[in-house]
Amino acid sequence: MFAPGASVRVKDDWPETRGPVHIRTPHYLRGMPGTVVRQLGAYPNPEDLAFARPAATRALYHVRFDQPAVWQEGRAGDELLVEIYEHWLVAQ
């Protein structure tokens, strides 16, 4: 579990290259550092639900990212706020 304010990094993982998948983590955030803002609850993992497999419950977080670092555009202080499941995050 991550507390609000925790420094995290999105896993630089590409399950798309290993077969059919359903992934809710956008490609542009893979490997990016961010800050946990809050937990949004816990939900059955959509990556399994998408294939009608038994789905373990995973915590979902709002994670804040520095926008210029992600898009190479925007002003200093611009942010992205994205919903990311816990299993995509590692402590930084």
Place this chain on the structure above:
Amino acid sequence: MDKDVPRAHHDLGGVSKFLCEPVDVEPHALTDFDKEVDALRAVLGMKRVMTVDELRRGIEAIPEAEYHRLSYYRRWIRSIADNLLVKGVITEAELRAALDRV
């Protein structure tokens, strides 16, 4: 600048070729077809035949050229049909026969 990564073709956030096209933000009236597809999806969900997660996975599996050519609800009906075929709820012969009647 696009990252050189093996993204899935539907994972379009920040991809520059779409930044060059104006976004159509006008509200669109739903057609009868759109409403029927939406209702069918709702019934299949209520009867626990398929989930919205399976719907999304099926949409993402549509080949890239077709994905960009199809309207929003045509992607849905394509995914619904694929899901029902795989689950054995309908057969390919039944689907063809139904399409021939249209």
